[in-house]
Amino acid sequence: MKRILVTGASGYIGGRLIPMLLDRGYSVRCLARDPKKLEGRPWTHQVEIVAGDVLDPESLRRALDGCAVAYYLVHAMMAGERSFVDRDRTAASNFAEAAEQVGLERIIYLGGLGRRADHLSDHLASRQEVGDILRGGAVPVTELRAAMIIGSGSASFEMMRSLVKRLPVMICPKWVRTRNQPIAVRDVLGYLVGCLEQPKTAYGIFDIGGPDVLTYKDMMIRYAAMQGLRRRIIVVPVLTPRLSAYWINLVTPIPASLAFPLVEGLRAEVICHNNRIRDLVPIPLTPFGEAVQRAMDKVHENNVSTRWSNAALPSRAALLRRPQFDPDRFPLRDVQRVEAETSSSVLFDRVQRIGGSTGYYYGNFLWWIRGAMDRIVGGVGLRRGRRDPVEIYIGDALDFWRVEDFVPGHRLLLHAEMRVPGDAWLEFRVEPRESQRSVLTQTAYFKPSGVLGRLYWYACLPAHLFIFSGMAQSIVRSAEASSDHSEAGHRQEGSASLTGSPGVPMVREPSADDVPAGGVSR
The missing domain is CATH 3.30.530.20 (START domain)
Incomplete structure (x- = not known):
């Protein structure tokens, strides 16, 4: 079977993707800045772990050498810094160049959903720019653009869950009326593996979302009903994303540095404008209510394999300090x-x-x-x-x-x-x-x-x-x-x-x- 490189192996998606690839018989190599941080996983003894950094071109060439396909699952989210955009550009350029030098067959990249004409947040715009840079190389690229991911341990889901749990009455900004197309984490993983096994997805940009189009307010009301809670949401036009992020910081487990890019990303409508992926990778899509129930079952069973907090703190200090x-x-x-x-x-x-x-x-x-x-x-x-x-x-x-x-x-x-x-x-x-x-x-x-x-x-x-x-x-x-x-x-x-x-x-x-x-x- 092909050898697959997974970047972001300690992250929320990467840590769940690896066991799926192993179950299908693939040989998996993991790229990690600190290989020690992958020790103890149930799958550690089944993978090859190499030390490297997307900001270090030489380490990327060593990691990619001998691989057929690579998953690019790294992205910075640092509120209040423009420098994260430059780091993402540099990392994507390094990866595209190294992939071309070793003769990689394909890159599969998970980015963010949204149309640039809708004035995307800096972080969503940066994710799409990363896709452009990867496609600028000679290696075929498959880009999946996802909206809000619903799953146990995802930052977006835990933010919503904590808000509903702790606040009987919520005063919310107008972005809670923006339409979103949330997708279950199992469906994201299904598409990532499906694209690997479907050659026709090469050179493609695909929107991926669940079967339901909802506003953030709809999602909170539905989640509250599933938990037997009555919640009232009052929408006001004066709350800015930054004020909302500070409020989320105080009420939920999500720190302000991560809450701000999440909130900013919710201002623009993120729904699928093409569904071509459904024909090429025909997986059954999970409705919002079922995705929430599965996530809560995992939480109650203490069976959360990866979590948003697995990654290091989204701050300049966390990057500069080893x-x-x-x-x-x-x-x-x-x-x-x-x-x-x-x-x-x-x-x-x-x-x-x-x-x-x-x-x-x-x-x-x-x-x-x-x-x-x-x-x-x-x-x-x-x-x-x-x-x-x-x-x-x-x-x-x-x-x-x-x-x-x-x-x-x-x-x-x-x-x-x-x-x-x-x-x-x-x-x-x-x-x-x-x-x-x-x-x-x-x-x-x-x-x-x-x-x-x-x-x-x-x-x-x-x-x-x-x-x-x-x-x-x-x-x-x-x-x-x-x-x-x-x-x-x-x-x-x-x-x-x-x-x-x-x-x-x-x-x-x-x-x-x-x-x-x-x-x-x-």
Whole structure:
């Protein structure tokens, strides 16, 4: 079978496309800036992963060499920056040139729906320009242009779901009356695979959408009815896309930097003006209501394979900064070391559940306040949650953290993506001891950015003393209670003594500059 290159393998669409290609017997190669971030997926051992970047032409040539077809599934979405347009142009030019040099047979590109005459948003216009640049090369290109994608974990769907869930009465801008042709994520994937297997789609530009044409208001009302909710929507002409984005930032998990391009894209009508793809790739299309129900079923089953937050933050900082963890770079830190009367596997199970619906085991209200403060200043806050309540992949978003390393049973390393004047990391290590005992080492690292960063750390010092030590001890208590429950079967006396026990053994490990950094010696 043909070897297929998939770019954007850690993204929302790419992560779902790869297993479909594998099921059909294709040999798949994945392009990743950091190959480590594809570790742990169910399909990792079945694919070839190569390091590369669409902004690095030489790495693209290496990745494309030997492939027959490539999926181009990368695109920047950064509110408030014009530079993303230039980066998209450069990336598309690099890809088209490298594809031509290695003799690629075809490029399949997923872009955005809409007519340029309708004054598309910068992001939709950029997506279509990327298609033009790819077609400017010698390699045949198939471009699919999609509207709003309905699926568990998609940014558009989660934005709509959160608005309807949290607001009984919504004051909305006039763009909620703009027509849209939403498409189920399974249908997008069906078209992507179908085009690969249908040579007649080469050199074509195809609009793809579902069977229903709806306004955004229609979609919210229908979703509310399906959830048994009564919602009132009041449309006013004065709300701008930017004001709407800030409101979405406060109410939904979607940060303002991503909400703004999503809202801007909804101002222009995005419906299919040609349906040629239906004859060439005749897949059954999913009605809006069925697509919503499938998405909600996945959410309720905790079976969301990819999520909009899989990708890195849509900001200049996220592109320019390649986080590298080096403990020697962090002058400020808090170390908590707690011994546990349970196995390392049980203890680490508690660690890897942190965040999301589980919370932080201690001082959750304070964590909520910190998340709310972050949302107010345009950060991601805590509402982003996590893709799965137990399962973790490197690269997953976890509230306002990003998973940078994950060694099952041993280590979890989180990098802060909240707004903070410095660089912050949180590391958990679990080590086994004799006789079914273990030890948790929890370390918060901080590298301040100038005087403001140091002021921030010291101002938070009282909270750190309270939260970090309490969190480490509470994780251990939870693990011990879980272990006792499984071993003794509802042994209520042991459970009661554990949950009320103030005397968990704890060893405080001081380090350089650690006394002012926070923590309590015991």
